[in-house]
Amino acid sequence: MIQSLLIANRGEIARRIMRTARNLGIRTIAVHSDVDATMPFVREADDAVCIGPAPARESYLDQAKILAAARATGADAIHPGYGFLSENADFADAVIAAGLVWVGAPPAAIRAMGLKDAAKALMTKAGVPVTPGYLGADQAAERLQEEADAIGYPVLIKAVAGGGGKGMRRVDAPAAFADALASCRREAASSFGDDRVLLEKYILNPRHIEVQVFGDTHGNVVHLFERDCSLQRRHQKVIEEAPAPGMDPATREAICAAAVKAAKAVDYVGAGTIEFIADASEGLRADRIWFMEMNTRLQVEHPVTEEITGQDLVEWQLRVASGEGLPKRQDELSIRGWAMEARLYAEDPAKGFLPSIGKLEHLHFPEGARIESGVIEGGTVTPFYDPMIAKIIVQGHDRETAAHKLAAAVGEVQVFPVRTNAGFLARLAAASDFIAGRVDTGFIERHLGTLTGDEADPSVTAAALSWRLEEFMDADFARGRTLSPWANAPSGLFGFRLNADPAPASLPFRSEGQPHLAVVRPDKTGPAAGQWRWDITLDGKAFESDDSPWPSAHGDSPGRDGSIFLFRKGEAYRFTFGADIxxxxxxxxxxxxxxxxxxxxxxxxxxxxxxxxxxxxxxxxxxxxxxxxxxxxxxxxxxxxxxxxxxxxxxxxxxxxxxxxxx
The missing domain is CATH 2.40.50.100 (RNA polymerase II/Efflux pump adaptor protein, barrel-sandwich hybrid domain)
Known part of the structure; x- marks a missing residue:
């Protein structure tokens, strides 16, 4: 077994690997940029080495610095996590040449699957079904136009060396092909240094289904069933689940067998994912699922597979890298229940999902869910790396139960002042079509207006006003016995008159930067169930809130600028009273x-x-x-x-x- 492991990654995946390594008695070593010096993954490692400034190319992507850190700390293995150098065959070769154990795919397999055209040609030879398209070496624009016309529109142009949704263009008509090709090539050259493309038939009702495979150095390969990653935005996964909804046993057997065949074709070792595109226009069918690509690494969404199989995939990686055989045979693996994962990002859906950076002054994760996170309260989201705050994973005995658990879990997230997509995720997980399993890769785009809606929640405004008002009421008023003429009411407008109703209070405030004026009168019926009730006019209109539970406020008093923060269904609301109205x-x-x-x-x-x-x-x-x-x-x-x-x-x-x- 490996004794000392350097993790050539950061944040959430570094902490995840460390957790399993500690359970196995393996010493862990972190490498970090200077801006990450105080991050949890650095503090939790047994040893840590700073490898450069914040830009990834000067730290996490600097192979020489990482290898030097491994030598200096006495590491005998390197785990690349995912991203950064995890699918870099040259780095894998360098690790092995340095006499270290590479906890990843064989360099030859990385190379074989790294170029989409070569990978598809290899899969065709191995008998794995691939999407109809053009993989030829002739890259002349005229030839590509001819091939696209022959395939039939819509057609998808994809960069040969692409990934992460970059270098992809959908073309719906012949006249649009030339411009789309030029644009795709420019992006491919800029992102990957390679402007070659391939063509695929565009699937109109696509589902993204992937199969987790694992191989060892003894020639064994198994699958750990499928995941559905169809809920995407701009080709980036948002919610993943396992197993795939609508997957019948015969189709599962076919797709998983194809995945194992694909892994064996490249003598695969370690954790990998075979990605398929399915035409789900008539449900999932074995003859309408095609190989798309292979990720020769551990995936961000691996926890959902762990949850339904009861296996620790990082432990499998470390054991296989140490020369052991696979921990389980195929007939010892089975599916238990349903699992879902949502990616919580520091971004603002109401502003086109722009990244949000800054200090996490308040950070609360839900109870009862598995949380994989690289940050803690008081930490900072910087502009240098991926803005993922956490992965929130739930499991249920069936899909509907898991979906409801996920909606509840992301709805309990509390973060400020950094913006997040928690409210967006809560609405997505609660959508009736999602709960019913009617999903495909275009689902989010079709429902984007509903999912990103940022209309003010009346119950939140009511809670903020009541919370603020009750701060100013004296004990008698709070108990509903009488109104004190000396009460320190907001703006001093609770007028004192004998034998008359109290004058209303005017309460100016800002919400999301917009000014508002609430005119508040105590309800003549007095407090109900120990809580004072109010008649409210907001910006000149009668104000009504629904009867759902009010959200929780952060802290017992307003912030330094007179603000309070309230949270409901994943959204964070800020109210500023009596300042700059x-x-x-x-x-x-x-x-x-x-x-x-x-x-x-x-x-x-x-x-x-x-x-x-x-x-x-x-x-x-x-x-x-x-x-x-x-x-x-x-x-x-x-x-x-x-x-x-x-x-x-x-x-x-x-x-x-x-x-x-x-x-």
Missing amino acids: GALGAISAGGSILAPMPGRIVSVEVEEGAAVSAGQRLLVLEAMKMEQALIAPFDGVVAELKAVAGAQVPEGTLLARIEIGEA
């Missing part, structure tokens, strides 16, 4: 409307003595080249009007005063 004007005790900043009064839209409604526009102030509408904080009468159209006013000037009453 701007467009709502400055509202002080007694209903006074003050100029929020120096400016010119553009228009006055009410008269003194007039009746006004909450949210009604009173006047418009121009400041900093922007017009600011100042509105009535509650229903009442314009008791005093000081504003004059055209006048220039300093900040804090009294412009109007509203009182409760009738005109």
Whole structure:
């Protein structure tokens, strides 16, 4: 057995490998860039070596530095994880030449499967079904156009050396082929240094199904069943599951046998994945599933296979690399239940999935789910590496149970101030078509508008307002006995009058940067079940929230800027009270409307003595080249009007005063 293992990777996969290595009594060594010096995977290793600055090419991709670190720390094996150097045959050769154990695929197998055209030709020879297409050496644009016309549209142009969704273009008509080819070649040359392409028939109702295979140095190869990775966005996997929905035993036997045949064709050793594309227009059928490519490494989604088989695939890797035979025979492997994995990313779905970076000031993962993460609370998401925060894995006795568990788990994620796709994942996992198994690779794009919807959740706004209001109520008020005239209510607007209802409170705030004004009155019926109830008008309209449970707030008090954060169904909401409300004007005790900043009064839209409604526009102030509408904080009468159209006013000037009453 390997005694000392250097992990040539970072983050989540480094921690995952270390966990198994510790269980086997193997010493672990981390390599890291300077920006990763305080990351959990570095602290958890038995030894660690800094190999350079943040850019991957100067650290994690620098083969000489990694090999030097292995020599300096006395490592006898290197595990490349996935990504970075995991499918680099030259690096594998260098590790082996240095007298170290390479915990990965044989270099020859990596090379054989590294170029898509050569891999497909090899699979055809081995009797593995491949997608109809063109793999020829003639790369002339005219020849490629002819072949595309012969295949029939839509057709897919793919970079020969491609991966990760790069260097791929769908073409729907002959006239669009030339431009798509030129674009694909430019991207392929830039990303892979190779502009050669192949052509494939584009499958209109595609499913991405892959089979986990494992080989040892004694000639044994087994499969650990299939995974479905059809839920993708721009060719990047979002949710993976095992087994594949709709897979019958006969089709499973056929696809898994083809995967084993593919692995044996390249004398495969270690963990690998054979990826297939399926035409699911009439369900999964063995004669409509074709070889796509092979990933000669451990996959990000390997935990779902572990969950349904009860096997530790990293342990299998380490044992096979140490010269042992496979831990299980094919007849000893079986499927138990259903597993799903969601990839939690630091990105903002509402802004086109732009990456979100920064400090993870608050980070909470769900209970009861398997979490594979490279970060902890207080850590930082940097712009240098993949923005994945965690993988969230659940298992159920059937698919529907697993889907509901996944939706619940991602819905419990709490992260701020970094944005994440947790809410997007929660909506995706709860979608009726997903739960029913009606999935294909275009599912997310078709439902993108619904899945990325960022409309304000009324119950969250209600919770934020109630949470803020109750901060200001004294004990008597909170218990509902009476209203204290000296209560420190927001803006001091809970007016004290004998034999009269209390005046409403005006509560200006910002949510997601947008200004709002809530006018709040205590419910005359008093508190219910120990919780005070409120009648709320939001931005001049009656406000109603649903009856679902209110979200949880982070912390017991607002943040330094007066903000609080609330979480619900994976989304994080930020509310800032009493600070920089701007467009709502400055509202002080007694209903006074003050100029929020120096400016010119553009228009006055009410008269003194007039009746006004909450949210009604009173006047418009121009400041900093922007017009600011100042509105009535509650229903009442314009008791005093000081504003004059055209006048220039300093900040804090009294412009109007509203009182409760009738005109």
